[in-house]
Amino acid sequence: MTDKKPNIYEESTQYQHWRFSPAQLWEIRNKNTENAINRLKKHNQLETTMDNSDANNIKEYLTAAEELKLCRFYEMQLQIMSKHCKFNDMVMATAVIYMKRFFLYNSTMDYHPKDIFLTCLFLATKSESERISIENFGKQLRLPSTKNVLGLEFIVSQGLKFQYYVHHPYRPAYGFFLDMQVIYS
Numbered sequence: 001m002t003d004k005k006p007n008i009y010e011e012s013t014q015y016q017h018w019r020f021s022p023a024q025l026w027e028i029r030n031k032n033t034e035n036a037i038n039r040l041k042k043h044n045q046l047e048t049t050m051d052n053s054d055a056n057n058i059k060e061y062l063t064a065a066e067e068l069k070l071c072r073f074y075e076m077q078l079q080i081m082s083k084h085c086k087f088n089d090m091v092m093a094t095a096v097i098y099m100k101r102f103f104l105y106n107s108t109m110d111y112h113p114k115d116i117f118l119t120c121l122f123l124a125t126k127s128e129s130e131r132i133s134i135e136n137f138g139k140q141l142r143l144p145s146t147k148n149v150l151g152l153e154f155i156v157s158q159g160l161k162f163q164y165y166v167h168h169p170y171r172p173a174y175g176f177f178l179d180m181q182v183i184y185s
Contacts, residue, residue, distance in 0.1 A: 036107035
């Protein structure tokens with residue numbers, strides 16, 4: 001009797017660390033949103049005691065669903081930016097996955113998605129071997145400064161748990177396309 005070897009995908013970090021049921025996703029999102037709200041409330045309490053200002057100033061915070069909607073908006077912007085920069089579909093898909101992964105464990109109340117999505121796009125160009133210098137990246141997107149993109153690169157990498165390889169459908173589809181070319185020629 002031979003032991004069945006797991007397929008390559010089952011041995012990947014994506015399978016082991018980034019696969020969740022819908023219920024697990026909501027549980028993680030709700031927990032992280034709750035943690036962010038508690039952090040912000042503590043910060044606001046410290047601020048009001050230091051400033052001797054009115055403690056009855058009621059603040060509203062985002063819900064997990066609102067954070068998800070905000071992230072989805074910026075994921076769409078990410079796709080538009082990728083097309084504008086003429087990056088291939090694998091770069092775009094990888095950048096979107098990076099953003100989804102980052103904001104699964106981080107809150108939009110801590111990091112603005114506008115800053116994170118640019119860093120995710122820049123990291124995806126590196127991961128998908130479509131390298132572009134930070135200067136050219138900034139010029140293509142008409143950024144006033146690229147300091148923020150570089151400054152967040154390590155933070156985003158930590159949020160991704162330094163796991164950059166993404167299994168998305170573009171790789172097998174491209175392989176299938178190449179196989180078809182060989183068969184028909």
